Amino acid sequence: MDILYIHPAKQEVDAEYGKYRASPFYPIIPVGVIGMANLLRSQGWSLQGLNLPLERMLDTGFRLERWLQEVEPPSLVMIDLHWYEHCFGAVDVARHVRRLLPDAKIVAGGLTATYFAEEILATHPEFDFIIRGDAEVPLATLVDQVCGDAVFDPVRVPNLTWREGGRVRNSTEFYTADAPMLDSLDFVNLDWLANGQSYGALQYTGGGRIDAHRTERKGHWLTIGRGCAFNCIYCGGSKDAHTELAARSGYVMRDPVNVVDDVEQLAASGYKQVSLSLDPATFPARWWRTFFGELQTRGIRIGIYNEFFQLPSQEFIRLLGETADPEHTEVAISPLSGNEEVRNLNGKHYSNERFLRMLGNLEQYQIPIFVYFSLNLPGETVLTFRETIRLARAVGKAYPARLLRMLNPCHTIDPMSPMSRLPGNFKIHVEYNSFKDYYEYCRTTGWEPRKVVRGERRGFSMDGRPAETVEQMARIWDGFAQTQRFQCFPVARVW
Numbered sequence: 001m002d003i004l005y006i007h008p009a010k011q012e013v014d015a016e017y018g019k020y021r022a023s024p025f026y027p028i029i030p031v032g033v034i035g036m037a038n039l040l041r042s043q044g045w046s047l048q049g050l051n052l053p054l055e056r057m058l059d060t061g062f063r064l065e066r067w068l069q070e071v072e073p074p075s076l077v078m079i080d081l082h083w084y085e086h087c088f089g090a091v092d093v094a095r096h097v098r099r100l101l102p103d104a105k106i107v108a109g110g111l112t113a114t115y116f117a118e119e120i121l122a123t124h125p126e127f128d129f130i131i132r133g134d135a136e137v138p139l140a141t142l143v144d145q146v147c148g149d150a151v152f153d154p155v156r157v158p159n160l161t162w163r164e165g166g167r168v169r170n171s172t173e174f175y176t177a178d179a180p181m182l183d184s185l186d187f188v189n190l191d192w193l194a195n196g197q198s199y200g201a202l203q204y205t206g207g208g209r210i211d212a213h214r215t216e217r218k219g220h221w222l223t224i225g226r227g228c229a230f231n232c233i234y235c236g237g238s239k240d241a242h243t244e245l246a247a248r249s250g251y252v253m254r255d256p257v258n259v260v261d262d263v264e265q266l267a268a269s270g271y272k273q274v275s276l277s278l279d280p281a282t283f284p285a286r287w288w289r290t291f292f293g294e295l296q297t298r299g300i301r302i303g304i305y306n307e308f309f310q311l312p313s314q315e316f317i318r319l320l321g322e323t324a325d326p327e328h329t330e331v332a333i334s335p336l337s338g339n340e341e342v343r344n345l346n347g348k349h350y351s352n353e354r355f356l357r358m359l360g361n362l363e364q365y366q367i368p369i370f371v372y373f374s375l376n377l378p379g380e381t382v383l384t385f386r387e388t389i390r391l392a393r394a395v396g397k398a399y400p401a402r403l404l405r406m407l408n409p410c411h412t413i414d415p416m417s418p419m420s421r422l423p424g425n426f427k428i429h430v431e432y433n434s435f436k437d438y439y440e441y442c443r444t445t446g447w448e449p450r451k452v453v454r455g456e457r458r459g460f461s462m463d464g465r466p467a468e469t470v471e472q473m474a475r476i477w478d479g480f481a482q483t484q485r486f487q488c489f490p491v492a493r494v495w
Contacts, residue, residue, distance in 0.1 A: 032135070188265050234419055307334075337379070396486055
C-alpha cells in the first residue's frame, strides 16, 4: 500500500467509549479529503482509509494498534487536522503510527494544522510534514517524492512545512485551488474507506437517532466550493481566515452542473440526502437557479441538508421546496441570540421580524428546520438572554413541532476567528492562543466530568460575565427546553 489515511477522534486512540460518558468524537471527515484521496488513486497510487471514531462506534472492541499491525505497511500516512477538536486525537494517532509503522512518513493538513504548522512540527516529532492551505497539488507532489521515484526535494512541494537540520522550514512555493481544479475532482467515491456504507449512514442528518449500523438512510457531505464570504466573529473558517491561510478571498464555486452530476451519482447509489458544504443561498442567484433547475430537469429527487449563513430569499426557499425530497430534507439557521444587536455583532445580519417571516416561507413547503442559538457568544448577557428565550418561544409557537429542532450550545473559541485575533473589539479575554492550548483543551475535555460549570474551558471569557452566569443561563434554557412540544435540547454538559 502506498498511502494510508486515518481520521482521528477527539479522544485518545484507545478511548473506552462504552465505559465513560464521552464528549462528541467528531467522526465527520473534512469534505476535501475525499477529493484528494480519489485524485491520488486516479494517479495510480494505492490508498486505504480508516475513520477511527466510526470504527469504534461500530465495534467498541476495535483497536487501532491491532489493525495497523495487520495492514500492508504504507509509505505515507495522512492524518487530517482540520477542526481544532482533533488536536489531541490527531497527535495520539500519529504517536501510534510512528511506533507501529516506523518507516512511514506522516503528513497532516487542514485549517488547524495550517495555522499551527510550525509549532506542531517544533513540538511533535511524530509528524514529518504539514501541508498548509489547499493540498491537492502539494499532496500529489509529496506523494511522488515519498512513494514514487521522484527525488525528495521538499523545497519544490508547494505549501509544505517540514524539519531540516533541527529547524522548521516552509516552502516558498504556494498553491491555491481554483474552480477548474475542484470541478476535476471526485468528491463522491468512498470505496477506499473502510465501512464506507456505514459512514453514509453516519452522515445522514435528521430528527432521528444516528445509527451507523443501519444503512437504509445514507447521507453525504458534498463539496460545492471552498472559502467563505463572511466574517462571523466566532468562526475560524471565515473570509479573512481563508485569505490568510489559503490566499483566497470569498468563494471559489464549483460549476452547479458538475455538482448535480455528483448528486445524481449519489441518488443512483441509494443515498437519500446530500449535505452541501457551503450555503448556495449566498452564491449568485444564477448558481442556485441552475442547480435546482438541473435537478428538476433530470428528475432527481433527493433530500437536501443546508445550513443558511444568512436569511435565504423567498425564491430560493420556493425552489428548494419544489425540488428536494421533504422526507429527507432539513435546513439549519443560526439566529444565535434573540437580541438583534448581539446577533449583528456576531455576524448574522437580520431582524427578528425578517427571521420569523422567513420561517413562514419555509413552513409553506413543510421543510424541517434546526434552529441554533449560542449561549456564550460575545454580547449575550442575562438581560439579552431573556430576548433569546422570547424568540425561541415565538419560533416554537409559529412552526410545526414535528418539523422543528432547537439547540443552544456554548462555543469554544476557534483559532483564527475574529474573536481570537481581535479580542478587544468584542470585550473578551482569550485564553487559547497556541497549539499546546488546544491540545490540552482536547485532552482534558474528552469526557464528561462529575461537576460541570457550563461556560468554563471555552478558551475565552467576556468582561462582566463569569462562567457561573453562563451556567445560570444554561439552567434557564434547560427548564425552557423541558416544557416544549418540539425537540428542544438542553445545554450540553460536555465539550
